[in-house]
Amino acid sequence: MTKIHTVSAASPGPPAAGPSASDGTQVGCPSLLVEALNWAPGDPSAMAARLDAALASLHPVGVLLVLSSSIHAPPALAFDTARFHRVPAVPLAGDRDNERATQSDDAVQLLQHRGAPPPTDLRDLPAPEPLQHYLDAAARLQPGGAFVAQLPRRPRMLLPQLEARGLPYQLRELSDASALVGCWRPL
C-alpha cells in the first residue's frame, strides 16, 4: 500500500518514516519528496521540530513540501533553521484545476536540507529537452544517488523510461502545472 508522509499540528508525533517492507515497497528507498500538510499557528519551535523530524526521513537532495493556508501561512523565518532551507523560486500554489483558488488561498513551500542542491529547473525548456536533460542526469547517478528536477508538466514520457532503467521515482504535480520528479539509483 501507499504511505502518506504527513506532518501536522493536529497530529503530533514524528512523521512517518520512509517506506518499509511491511507496506509492500522497497526496503531502503529514500524519501525524495515528502509532503507536510496543515501548517497551523502555534508554537513555531514545535512546528520546526516536526519539520526537522520530517527532514530526517528525507534523502540528502530530497524536497519537503509544506502546505499551508493563507490564514496560517508560516512565517518565513520559521524555516530558517540550521538544518534546512527554503528552495528559492518556489511556485505559489493554488489549485491549477480550480480557478477559484488563487495564490493567496494556499501556498506550498519547498524545504531542503541545508546545503542541498535545489531541484534542477527544467521548466523553461521546450519538449523534449526536459526529458533529455532528466535522462542525462539520471544516467550519471551513482548507486545511492538521487536527482530531483522541476519539469514543465507531468512527464508522461519520462516515467516509463525511468521504470525501464530500474530507477525508482516520486512525482508531485505543482500548482503551476509543473511537476517535481525525484529519482534514485538503488544501491
Added chain:
Amino acid sequence: MSFGGQPAGLSLAQAPPLSVPLTFFLTAPCFLCLAGLWVLWHGELLFLHPAVPATLVLTHLGTLGVLTMTMCGALYQMLPVVVARPVPNIRLAHLVHLLLTTGGACLLCALQLREPALFGTATGLLLGWLLLFLWPMARALGPGRSADQLADQPSDLPTAIPMPLRMPGAPPALSATAQGTLRGMRLSLLALAAMATAGLCLALLAGGMLRGAVAPSLLPWHIALARAPLLPWHIALALVAWVGGLITAVSWQVVPMFYLTPEIPPAHRRRLLHLAAAALLLPTLTLLTAAMGQFAGALSPTHALWIAALPGAFGVWLYNPWLLHRAVVARRRKLPDASLGFWRLGIACAPICLLCGAAAILHPDPRLSLAAGWLCIWGWAGTIVLGMLHRIVPFLVWFHRCSPLIGAVKVPSARQLLPDTRTRQAYWLHALTLLLGLAAIATGNGALARLTGLGLLSTGVRVGVSLARVARYRPPDPQSTP
C-alpha cells in the same frame, strides 16, 4: 489546494509503436506531391470553379490525403500521451491507414472519372476506414478511467515508490488543459463521423447508387436526401468542426509544450469548446430543419447552413488564432524555432479564411469560394499541420530510438535530427506556394497555376525527404560503441 501524486504514468506498452504515427505522417507529404503534380497537369482549370471535378480532386488531396491522414496519425499518438488514454487494438491502425489511402485514392479517381463503380469502391473502403478508426477512438475517449487514474491503484511495479495519494478535494488526474483537449477531441471525432457520413452519401449520390429518400417508415419525418443541403453541411463540418475543432483542441497542448508559451486560460478554452459544439450542432439542426421541409424564410437552406456554421468558424478562425497569437507573443523564452513560423503563418491565414468565406456567401464570384478553400486547406490547416509534422516526427523518432540509449551511447537531440535549415526551406517554399495559388485564383493565369503546382510539389518533396531522413535514423549500437 490538494496533494495528489500518482506513481505511474504510461507504460511503454501503452504508447503506440513508432510505426503507427509514422506511417500516417510519411504518407501525407506523398499526397502533397500528388497535389503538386495534379496542379501542374491541369493548370488554370483548377482555379475556375470549386465544383470542377479536377478541383474537387485537388480539394480532397488536401483534406483527405494531407489533413485527415496527419490528424488520424496524430490522434493515435496523442491520446495516450496527452490525455493518458491508450487506443485499444492499436495494430488495427495499419489497416486504417491502408483503407484511408486506398479509399482516398479511389475517391479521387471517382471524382475525376465520374465512374459509379469507383464511387462504390471508394465508399466501401472509406466506410471501413471510418468504422475501424472511430470504434477504438470512441472506446478510448469514452467515459472511463485514464491511465493516470488507473495509476492510483496500488502498483505492482517494483520501481515506483508510492507517493502520498489523493486527498479529499484532489483535482482529477488530468490537468484542466488535458481535459479541455479531451472534450475537444470528442467533439471533433463526432464531427468526423457526421462529416464522413455526409461525404459517403454524397459519393453514393454522385455514383447514382443512392436515390430518393431515407425510408420514411423508419422515421417520423420524410427526410429528403438531397445533394444541395448535404454538401454545405459536409464542408462546414469538415473544415470547421473536424479540422478546426481538432486543431483548436490540440493547439492548447502542443503550443505551450513545444514553444514555451503560457497556457490558454481555462475560461477561453471553455468558450471555445462551446463554439466547437455549436459548429457541430447548429449546421446539423439547420440541415434537419431543411430536410424535413420545415425551413421557411428568405434564406435558402444552403445559405442558412453557412450562417449556422459562423459561430464555430468564429471560434476556429478568429478566437483561437487570436489566443494563440497572444500566447506566442508572450513566450517565456523566445528561442528561434523554424516550425513556429508555420504556426504563425497558419494563425495569420485563419482570419482571412473567415473573411473570404463570409465574402463567398455574400457574393457569387467563384474566385472567393476558391480563395476561401485554398486558404483554409493549404493556408491555415495545411500550414499548421506541416509545422507540427516538422516538430512531432523528430520528437517521436528521438523518443523511441534515442532516449532509451541516453547514458549508454552519445545520441543526438531531437533538434539535431531535423535541422532548422530544412524546416525553414519547407516553410518558405510553402509560403511562396500559398501566394502563387492566391495569385492564380485571382488572375486565372495558367503560368501562375503551374508555378503553384511546382510549389506544392517542391514543398511535398522537401517535407517528405526531411521526414524520411528522420524516420530512417538509427542510433549507434551500444554493443559496438567503445
